[in-house]
Amino acid sequence: MWLVAPALTFLGLFFLIPLALVLGGSFYEPGTGLTWAAYGKVVGDPVAQRAFWRTLRVAGVVTLLAVLLCYPAAYAASRVTSPARRTLLVSLVILPLMTSPVARTYAWLVVMGRYGLINESLRALQLASRPVPILYTETAVVVGLLQLFSPLMMLALMSAFENVPREVVLAARSLGASEWQLFRRVLVPLTAEGLVVGGTLVFTGSVTAYVTPAVLGGPRQLLLSTLLYQKASVTLDWQAATVIAVIMLATTLAASTILRRGATASAARGRPA
Known part of the structure; x- marks a missing residue:
């Protein structure tokens, strides 16, 4: 004790x-x-309602895209047998995490700005006659958050794949399992814990991130984190800011519970009868 x-x-x-x-x-x-008056005031506020649903949508899309992009990449990395190459891959994944999130977010202004790399390339290729509005959109926020948190998903999945015995994959293939059956019946159940950890980290980070939504989304793409900042620092409504913080905490806990139950169900379906 x-x-x-x-x-x-x-x-x-x-x-x-x-x-x-x-x-x-x-x-x-x-x-x-x-x-309960503060909760009723925040829940009944149309601005807070839009910010809540936008936050859920953005966080969900970022988490889904992170899984779709990182799962095959982590699987390919797990098949690398050379220790030197594996170390290099892990270092490349960790490298973005060693850079300040503020710097990584502001770098997107150079890429997605009105006269940034994307718009200049489109005009050079004569695909657009005027700058395409990319900044201060929900898409810009999704891209920024995906770049910010996908290394966390990648590390969680790489760790999960390292714990999958190669003999299990070879045995499934020797028994005639197709690639889809191998993925659905073997890999997903055995890496479900990594998906839960990575999904929780990405979703929670997307819900609570402030700098990226504030810089890339601006005041027109209000999320719970930026709304909390406005309540605490602009209108000085500390109780409303506290209520929003509690809502964010409850949202992340609910998402973690749903992901964990989904992983448990997936693992149960993958076990032989």
Whole structure:
């Protein structure tokens, strides 16, 4: 018990107590006491509703694209047998994480700006006569978040594939399993935990990210994170900001639970009867 006391103390001071203060602050209103009024005000606000659904849509699309792009890449990386090449691949995946998210986000301004690389290329190829509006759109936010968090998905899947025995794949193929059956009945159940970890990290990061939506989306593409900033720093409505923070926390916990249950169901379907 005494051995875990420092860890429990650290967890209580820097996680549990701040979390309790946030939850309590969302229900407490000076002069009134405990009330649900702040939740009703935020939930009934059309701007907050649009920001909530846009956040879910963006985070869901980013997570889905990350799975579609990183799953085959992680599978291909797992088949590399050379230790030097494997180390190089891992280093290339980790390298973007060593760069500031702010710098990585602002770099997209050079690419997607009105006179950026994409628009200049389109005009040089005579595919567009005027600049195409790319910045300050939902697509720009999705691209920025995908570039920001896909390395996390890649690392989670690479770790999961490393734990898949090669003999299992060879046995499935020797028994006549097609590529689709190998993918659905063998690889997905055995790498489900990696999908859950990667999906949780990408979805949670997309829901809570602020710099990328603020820079690439602007005020027209309001997400919960940027709405929280406006409530806390512009209108100084701290209780509404606290309610939004609680909603973001509940959203990420619900998404993690859904992903974990889906992975459990997938693993159960993959087991032999």
